[in-house]
Amino acid sequence: MHDPVEQHWHLGPIGVLPTHQGKGIGSRLMECFCKEVDACRSKAYLETDLEKNVRFYEKFGFKVVSESEIFGVTNRYMIRDPQQ
Numbered sequence: 001m002h003d004p005v006e007q008h009w010h011l012g013p014i015g016v017l018p019t020h021q022g023k024g025i026g027s028r029l030m031e032c033f034c035k036e037v038d039a040c041r042s043k044a045y046l047e048t049d050l051e052k053n054v055r056f057y058e059k060f061g062f063k064v065v066s067e068s069e070i071f072g073v074t075n076r077y078m079i080r081d082p083q084q
Contacts (some may be wrong), residue, residue, distance in 0.1 A: 009037050011046040013072040030060045044080040
């Protein structure tokens, strides 16, 4: 398991239909999520196996803290500290 031991929010999979991507929908979802997490002064955690997702989540303050290979797929584990 890669989940942090301390209390945190776990962001599960989110996605936007390909026909609706590039319109700010995913960014708006993340802004709302981050606002709630920050209001609670909590860390947030997520897992992704796509490099393009890493770049997307980094825009919202997430950082890769570890990686692992599962069935030939690189998984990245990311943490975001509360922002003020």
